[in-house]
Amino acid sequence: MTQAQTKLVRVVTAGSVDDGKSTLIGRILHDSQALMSDQVDALSNARFSRAEEGDLDLSFVTDGLESEREQGITIDVAYRYFATPQTSFIVIDAPGHEQYTRNMVTGASNADVAIVLVDASRLHQGALKVQTRRHATIAHLLGLKVVFAVNKMDLVNWSQKVFLEVEESLKRLSRSLGITNAAIVPINARSGDNVVSKSPAASWYDGSSLLDILQSQGEGTDLSELPFRFSIQRVVRVDGHTIEAQRGYAGRIASGQIAIGDEVFVGPHRRPTKIVRIETYDQSLDRAEAGQSVTLYTEDEVDAARGDLLTRGEANYAKRVTADLCWLDDQVWDPRRRYIVQQGTSSILSRIENVLHIRDMRDLSEVRGDQALKLNDIALVQLQTQTPILADLFQDNPKTGAFILIDPDTNQTAAAGMIRGVA
Known part of the structure; x- marks a missing residue:
């Protein structure tokens, strides 16, 4: 370039x-x-x-x-x-x-x-x-x-x-x-x-x-300017069982920036800690931003595992959200079924509590959702999750405001979703 x-x-x-x-x-x-x-x-x-x-x-x-x-x-x-x-x-x-x-x-x-x-x-x-x-x-x-x-x-x-x-x-x-x-x-x-x-x-x-x-046309959203979001992919342990042993949290920065000394919060309970080291596979950094894969070390041993989130700034969690869904499964939606919400590296059991409306693709009118979702339907739904999920709105943060629904029985992607609000 x-x-x-x-x-x-x-x-x-x-x-x-x-x-x-x-x-x-x-x-x-x-x-x-x-x-x-x-x-x-x-x-x-x-x-x-x-x-x-x-x-x-x-x-x-x-x-x-x-x-x-x-x-x-x-x-x-x-x-x-x-x-x-x-x-x-x-x-x-x-x-x-x-x-x-x-x-x-x-x-x-x-x-x-x-x-x-x-x-x-x-x-x-x-x-x-x-x-x-x-x-x-x-x-x-x-x-x-x-x-x-x-x-x-x-x-x-x-x-x-x-x-x-x-x-x-x-x-x-x-x-x-x-x-x-x-x-x-x-x-x-x-x-x-x-x-x-x-x-x-x-x-x-x-x-x-x-x-x-x-x-x-302008470029898309500058993810580095959005609030810091980091989904833990893997917990690594350095120096084994020695007194200098440390736990690091490996993953990819979804949005925002992070620097040594910054305070972050872990998960929906927002447990605070501070970043003391930032590592890549071949070097140490003072600062990292969206798109970089890094391992973060905190000043204390926080209880965090794969799927947990590290955040900075305001971060809302909720068990009920409204979301736009694009239904992608050949199997129609069964209201009795449970689906896995995959958001970043977190996997949370959920169910579609209510279909608010389905768009009629012939005239784009909003039809009341008293029918089953089928392949290629686009609908606004209320989603209930077993444990709180990060409720970033898609229009505010397209990286963390999006998710997929997975059918746990078939392992098929049932839908792609975009969070629109907290229900």
Whole structure:
């Protein structure tokens, strides 16, 4: 990264099947000269190519599995990297098929910005597909900035009328979700019109190219500026049973900063202690911050184990929280079942006490939750836990305000959750 590249933006592509997500990423990488010559040669000789004679099937840049190329759908999440003089990008290609919504949630959870693609040629009077609405909803719930890319405009002869119909539908969608200032740009990912640079094909469009819009987006939350949160992965003992024996707490700093001499609190009972040493695998530090894996030593032998939290600043714990859930399990929710809340390294038995509402993906209305949660449902629930969990709100701290629910019988991830309040 050069000195001028002062920010990193993580972008996930979303939208329905065949809206052109993989092709768009391939086009951005190709036109920004982020592809090596051997990659371009491989695209020219690729099996199962759907491109016209002499053209490259740019979707293959991210669709790395042969099964993906053969079926023409994205299955797995793919990560690609490129940079402009102003910005470095991590681009995440997420599946559009409803069956792989869980993969899309995984990709979006690591992003700052979501590009939600819409195929202009397959909509009737601007009516949006259910999966487009679902992906936009997930992106918004995850706190991402949303950019709508209206793709395949060449198939509607770059009709301004068609674009305006789609644009109005996307504005209605944005209003219903509470998305503000969403950019909406007409593009043709296959040929590159309005992707990296403006195209004369849409002389009526006076906005910026998609890449310029992405470069104007700010970075995501600076986790080091948030309150200190450290989830213990392992307790280590140094010098065995000698008189100098010490216990250290190894893990990854989820957010905030820590320095020698800082006071921290252990778990929901907030037992105080002070940090006396900070170690990595090869050196001692005076200070560490979010993202670093360290071992922390305290001035006294506190009773802490794997799954316990060390915090600084205000930290609320609760046994009941309200949370948005994306249901990811093929098995429907059974109100009698117990699930494990996995938050950081802590695993706590819980149950869904009440479903407040489920979103109807056809019109995004909130339907009373008197029915079972099923695959791909998005709902607001009340969750009760056996012991208190850290109740950081997701919008305040996306690292600790998120969790997953695990079915203890099948070990499957049942849902991804975001804490919205204390019930």
